[in-house]
Amino acid sequence: MMLVVLFVVLNSTVSRDVDARSQSERPPGAVPKAFSTYIDRAGISSDGSAAEADLDGAGHSLSGHALADAGWAPGGDVVLLGTPFRLPAYGRDRPDHALADGQPVLLEDTRVRSVGFLVTGSRFGGGGEDVLGTGTVVYADGTEQEYTLSVPHWTEGPAGDAALTLPYANSSRAMDPGPTGPVHLYARSVPVDPVREIDHVVLPEVAERSARMHVFSVGGRSAGQDWTGTWARATSGYMEVGPWEDQTLRLAVRSTTGGHRVRIRLDNTFADRPVRVGAASLALRGEGATTRGSALPLAFGGSDETVIPAGGQVFSDPVELLLPPHTDVLVSLHLPDRVTAAPVHFASVDTNFTSAPGTGDHTRDSGGEPFTGRVDQWPFLAGVEVLDGPGAVVTLGDSITDGTRSTPDAHARWPDVLSTRLAEQPGLPQLGVLNMGVAGNHVVTDGYPGAGVSTYANGVAMTHRAQRDVFTREGVGTLIVFAGINDLRWGTDPRDVIVGLESLAEAAAEHDVRVFVATLGPCGGEARCTAEVDQARQLVNSYLRGQADDPTNAFTGVWDFDAVLRDPQDPARLRPDYDSGDHLHPGDLGLRALAESVDLHQLVGG
Numbered sequence: 001m002m003l004v005v006l007f008v009v010l011n012s013t014v015s016r017d018v019d020a021r022s023q024s025e026r027p028p029g030a031v032p033k034a035f036s037t038y039i040d041r042a043g044i045s046s047d048g049s050a051a052e053a054d055l056d057g058a059g060h061s062l063s064g065h066a067l068a069d070a071g072w073a074p075g076g077d078v079v080l081l082g083t084p085f086r087l088p089a090y091g092r093d094r095p096d097h098a099l100a101d102g103q104p105v106l107l108e109d110t111r112v113r114s115v116g117f118l119v120t121g122s123r124f125g126g127g128g129e130d131v132l133g134t135g136t137v138v139y140a141d142g143t144e145q146e147y148t149l150s151v152p153h154w155t156e157g158p159a160g161d162a163a164l165t166l167p168y169a170n171s172s173r174a175m176d177p178g179p180t181g182p183v184h185l186y187a188r189s190v191p192v193d194p195v196r197e198i199d200h201v202v203l204p205e206v207a208e209r210s211a212r213m214h215v216f217s218v219g220g221r222s223a224g225q226d227w228t229g230t231w232a233r234a235t236s237g238y239m240e241v242g243p244w245e246d247q248t249l250r251l252a253v254r255s256t257t258g259g260h261r262v263r264i265r266l267d268n269t270f271a272d273r274p275v276r277v278g279a280a281s282l283a284l285r286g287e288g289a290t291t292r293g294s295a296l297p298l299a300f301g302g303s304d305e306t307v308i309p310a311g312g313q314v315f316s317d318p319v320e321l322l323l324p325p326h327t328d329v330l331v332s333l334h335l336p337d338r339v340t341a342a343p344v345h346f347a348s349v350d351t352n353f354t355s356a357p358g359t360g361d362h363t364r365d366s367g368g369e370p371f372t373g374r375v376d377q378w379p380f381l382a383g384v385e386v387l388d389g390p391g392a393v394v395t396l397g398d399s400i401t402d403g404t405r406s407t408p409d410a411h412a413r414w415p416d417v418l419s420t421r422l423a424e425q426p427g428l429p430q431l432g433v434l435n436m437g438v439a440g441n442h443v444v445t446d447g448y449p450g451a452g453v454s455t456y457a458n459g460v461a462m463t464h465r466a467q468r469d470v471f472t473r474e475g476v477g478t479l480i481v482f483a484g485i486n487d488l489r490w491g492t493d494p495r496d497v498i499v500g501l502e503s504l505a506e507a508a509a510e511h512d513v514r515v516f517v518a519t520l521g522p523c524g525g526e527a528r529c530t531a532e533v534d535q536a537r538q539l540v541n542s543y544l545r546g547q548a549d550d551p552t553n554a555f556t557g558v559w560d561f562d563a564v565l566r567d568p569q570d571p572a573r574l575r576p577d578y579d580s581g582d583h584l585h586p587g588d589l590g591l592r593a594l595a596e597s598v599d600l601h602q603l604v605g606g
């Protein structure tokens with residue numbers, strides 16, 4: 001069976017400011033209009049009526065039935081990586097997208113942090129290269145910002161950026177059933193100045209005559225309020241769970257910065273079906289699954305329940321709660337329908353709880369008695385945010401950052417200790433520290449393929465997930481990258497790892513995010529850490545150390561975590577007192593040493 005995969009990646013774009021131009025210099029007739037007025041092509045068809053649409057010029061199209069089954073209803077809304085998109089009102093004899101060709105588009109919200117495009121690429125006559133186009137953001141003061149979108153081909157693009165997987169595509173050609181592999185829909189994001197109002201956005205113009213950029217929606221990530229992440233985890237895969245049905249999950253998290261207005265973020269990443277949350281609550285934690293005080297009910301757009309479309313996300317309405325830094329919190333979710341697979345963060349997980357199937361909604365319970373089961377993942381919950389916080393730091397990495405082999409429930413991961421150090425340092429802002437480590441993760445290679453149920457939830461490549469896990473997280477101003485050893489252990493050329501680290505730094509610069517990179521620690525004695533791997537590690541580390549002395553490099557700073565962890569008597573191995581026992585992962589002492597090696601004043605920009 002052919003799979004159709006819809007992808008959402010607010011990937012990096014190239015943008016720059018250009019000279020101001022008077023509004024009177026617009027070409028004749030180029031009056032900015034709502035995007036919906038430009039929609040004139042059909043790429044989505046009803047099953048059994050594929051002749052209604054033709055996305056690629058060869059009679060192939062997306063299935064409207066499969067889209068609706070995924071919760072992407074005609075004319076509905078879906079939030080992807082923080083950006084709300086209005087879906088086209090697709091259906092019989094209805095156009096659903098436009099080809100990008102320099103059309104001037106008005107935004108509903110004129111002050112945004114980024115402009116998003118729901119797009120995909122195609123080519124006449126074969127070839128699967130990305131489709132490139134250049135457009136312009138025009139501000140109300142007349143200045144302009146040029147941007148370039150690179151949009152992958154709808155059949156040949158990367159699967160690691162998937163947000164939605166559909167089971168099939170439609171074809172109007174009986175002798176040619178269509179693409180034999182997944183097909184993709186992407187979103188791209190252009191970071192803009194959140195202070196200035198936008199007059200309009202000019203869609204890209206594609207120079208190649210054989211290439212087409214299909215635009216299904218245009219949206220903006222609002223700059224109206226300043227939210228800051230206080231806790232977050234990355235979705236590492238889509239795994240079998242439960243099954244859960246008419247029961248309540250109670251998930252334990254710990255704040256890193258404080259606030260008094262709080263909201264949660266729920267993601268349905270990698271899913272192929274929507275999920276309904278019947279009720280949700282937020283509470284300070286007592287002992288175990290017991291709350292400290294009452295559990296506050298959460299609403300979603302004023303409603304007690306919400307449905308998260310496949311690949312989408314939702315944010316709760318904010319509630320008043322005095323939440324200090326380093327405070328344990330319980331988030332409860334009632335799942336009324338049967339759930340057999342879910343997007344999860346898997347590996348270094350604190351103890352989470354569940355009530356028994358069929359016991360109903362216990363989100364408001366203050367006692368822990370109903371929560372007789374344990375959950376070994378963080379499902380659906382992707383973040384907790386506070387209003388008007390001081391900003392956040394993201395730690396992007398693998399199992400060492402995730403905290404594998406650290407003491408469970410002790411908050412002994414190195415990002416945990418880093419957050420504690422910030423709190424203990426007078427005069428420094430108590431930044432949110434968002435742990436985006438994923439066990440088994442690579443910089444440039446997908447472990448989890450980005451679609452389907454998997455037992456190996458080691459995430460898509462950091463270069464594929466950075467937009468979701470870093471650049472669309474609220475309040476992020478600094479990124480720390482400590483990664484690459486898994487790439488090397490599984491045979492990736494160290495030069496490719498370097499290119500991947502550089503691409504993360506370039507994306508950070510485009511989003512005005514400072515980025516620190518750390519050298520790779522030793523792993524001698526671990527099964528896959530051969531002499532060849534150590535040689536490759538030294539090559540990467542030598543490059544990174546060289547960047548520390550180059551004022552033109554893309555990194556804000558280079559931290560020598562290798563020097564912190566290595567055994568002075570045998571530099572290819574961890575210090576014995578830092579080794580957790582598997583020769584790859586530091587234990588609690590080693591993780592604390594990493595956090596204590598960070599110059600806090602450099603970290604906060606002091």
